[in-house]
Amino acid sequence: MSTFVIEGGHRLAGEIEPQGAKNESLQIISACLLTPEEVHVTNIPEILDVRNLIGLLECMGVKVERRGKGDYLFKADDIDTDYITSEDFVRRCASLRGSVLVVGPLLARFGEAFFAKPGGDKIGRRKVDTHITGMMNLGASLDYDEAKRAYRLTAPEGGLHGTYMLLDEASVTGTANIIMAAALAHGTTTIYNAACEPYVQQLCRLLSAMGLEIEGIASNLLTIHGAERLHGAEHRILPDMIEVGSFIGMAALNSSEITVKNVSYDNLGIIPDSFRRLGIALERRGDDIYVPAQDVYEIETALDGSILNIADAPWPGLTPDLLSVMLVVATQCRGSVLIHQKMFESRLFFVDRLIDMGAQIMLCDPHRAVVIGLDHKNTLKANRMLSPDIRAGIALLLAAMSAKGTSEIGNISQIDRGYEDIDNRLNALGAHIFRRPD
Numbered sequence: 462m463s464t465f466v467i468e469g470g471h472r473l474a475g476e477i478e479p480q481g482a483k484n485e486s487l488q489i490i491s492a493c494l495l496t497p498e499e500v501h502v503t504n505i506p507e508i509l510d511v512r513n514l515i516g517l518l519e520c521m522g523v524k525v526e527r528r529g530k531g532d533y534l535f536k537a538d539d540i541d542t543d544y545i546t547s548e549d550f551v552r553r554c555a556s557l558r559g560s561v562l563v564v565g566p567l568l569a570r571f572g573e574a575f576f577a578k579p580g581g582d583k584i585g586r587r588k589v590d591t592h593i594t595g596m597m598n599l600g601a602s603l604d605y606d607e608a609k610r611a612y613r614l615t616a617p618e619g620g621l622h623g624t625y626m627l628l629d630e631a632s633v634t635g636t637a638n639i640i641m642a643a644a645l646a647h648g649t650t651t652i653y654n655a656a657c658e659p660y661v662q663q664l665c666r667l668l669s670a671m672g673l674e675i676e677g678i679a680s681n682l683l684t685i686h687g688a689e690r691l692h693g694a695e696h697r698i699l700p701d702m703i704e705v706g707s708f709i710g711m712a713a714l715n716s717s718e719i720t721v722k723n724v725s726y727d728n729l730g731i732i733p734d735s736f737r738r739l740g741i742a743l744e745r746r747g748d749d750i751y752v753p754a755q756d757v758y759e760i761e762t763a764l765d766g767s768i769l770n771i772a773d774a775p776w777p778g779l780t781p782d783l784l785s786v787m788l789v790v791a792t793q794c795r796g797s798v799l800i801h802q803k804m805f806e807s808r809l810f811f812v813d814r815l816i817d818m819g820a821q822i823m824l825c826d827p828h829r830a831v832v833i834g835l836d837h838k839n840t841l842k843a844n845r846m847l848s849p850d851i852r853a854g855i856a857l858l859l860a861a862m863s864a865k866g867t868s869e870i871g872n873i874s875q876i877d878r879g880y881e882d883i884d885n886r887l888n889a890l891g892a893h894i895f896r897r898p899d
């Protein structure tokens with residue numbers, strides 16, 4: 462594991478391009494398991510989570526060819542069916558949250574799949590009930606394998622069959638998993654209360670290109686006409702909207718002017734407006750976002766003058782993955798805001814580190830924090846801290862970049878799992894971040 466050593470207080474300037482989206486890549490790479498033919502995917506981010514998922518696929522027997530940066534061919538024509546039911550497989554899955562996404566394709570294509578308790582961030586309970594219920598709706602049976610400490614899903618004789626289902630919540634990976642399982646089921650599956658964020662839409666587009674008939678893409682009512690067989694296809698991953706938001710926040714926190722290039726603006730939903738509510742006068746320029754340097758970032762109030770409330774919600778609401786960054790940005794704006802993290806219960810505890818740095822924040826309960834902005838008058842102080850999860854990690858990195866003095870952030874694998882070469886890319890804008898191997 463390594464530590465970031467950050468010399469704060471440097472102005473940033475220039476252009477930065479977001480990497481391909483982590484969360485889309487995890488779905489798309491898993492979908493390659495649905496066909497024995499070649500799937501060509503470009504703009505895959507070279508990050509820890511993706512490398513680990515690709516490693517898992519290779520262990521399963523998938524042929525992977527890296528043709529250049531972010532450019533991969535996957536061919537799942539010779540899957541080792543003994544391996545995908547082995548203890549080693551289940552153990553590997555348990556250490557990688559994205560591995561939940563291989564369950565749907567494996568169940569659909571090979572009739573059996575294990576659900577290890579997935580690893581990843583400690584940001585709250587990460588239930589997989591929606592995934593499992595969805596697959597049971599398609600006819601799978603469930604039992605618990607004591608030796609492997611994992612749930613086993615088994616397809617009925619003759620394969621999964623389509624049905625109507627209403628999801629208990631619009632789970633993103635749950636929806637993706639059920640779509641992939643339904644892709645090879647007999648008959649038609651209708652999923653109501655489906656998650657519809659751009660990365661689920663992208664999964665549907667890839668599956669359409671592979672020959673699947675899907676109606677309702679981008680809505681919460683999906684109709685999937687199961688196919689006998691899917692074929693190879695080409696796919697390009699969208700820019701990572703969480704990186705785009707992180708860079709907007711970074712510019713404001715450092716009172717700097719930057720341009721975020723090629724953001725796929727139309728797929729950002731409510732994200733740009735949410736940053737505007739913190740007083741950031743960002744502009745759309747073609748498919749770029751220009752963030753001007755400002756003396757003051759004035760947080761809006763509600764129409765009746767009451768304190769602004771920024772809360773997450775399933776798409777098209779605001780993604781929970783940006784609230785940590787927005788919270789840190791607010792510490793240097795003028796005015797106050799209530800950050801309400803509704804979807805996860807343990808994602809706000811990192812505010813203690815910001816309070817150590819001099820930020821004015823009241824943690825009301827595990828879900829809500831009130832931030833009183835310092836209006837760039839009292840700069841944050843340097844601190845030594847650990848990255849508790851991927852998004853708190855990037856938020857603390859941005860805080861350290863704006864702080865007076867030299868900070869250290871340990872456990873940066875939590876940042877590396879989602880942000881590609883982040884130290885060098887931010888240093889190219891003028892940051893001073895050094896990676897110290899421990």
Ligand SMILES: CC(=O)N[C@H]1[C@@H](OP(=O)(O)OP(=O)(O)OC[C@H]2O[C@@H](n3ccc(=O)[nH]c3=O)[C@H](O)[C@@H]2O)O[C@H](CO)[C@@H](O)[C@@H]1O
Pocket residue numbers: 484485487559585586587588630631632633634635775780781782803804805806
């Ligand atoms: C690999 C991947 O793609 N991970 C993303 C995915 O995780 P993931 O798919 O695991 O997250 P889910 O959408 O299942 O749920 C996230 C949290 O929100 C809650 N919930 C969900 C839906 C709902 O209608 N109401 C509700 O309260 C769930 O109980 C859970 O606590 O989606 C999350 C929500 O956007 C993101 O934070 C993760 O980065």
Ligand SMILES: C=C(OP(=O)(O)O)C(=O)O
Pocket residue numbers: 483484558559581582584782851852879
């Ligand atoms: C929580 C996240 O990812 P994961 O679901 O992979 O833990 C995230 O990307 O913010």
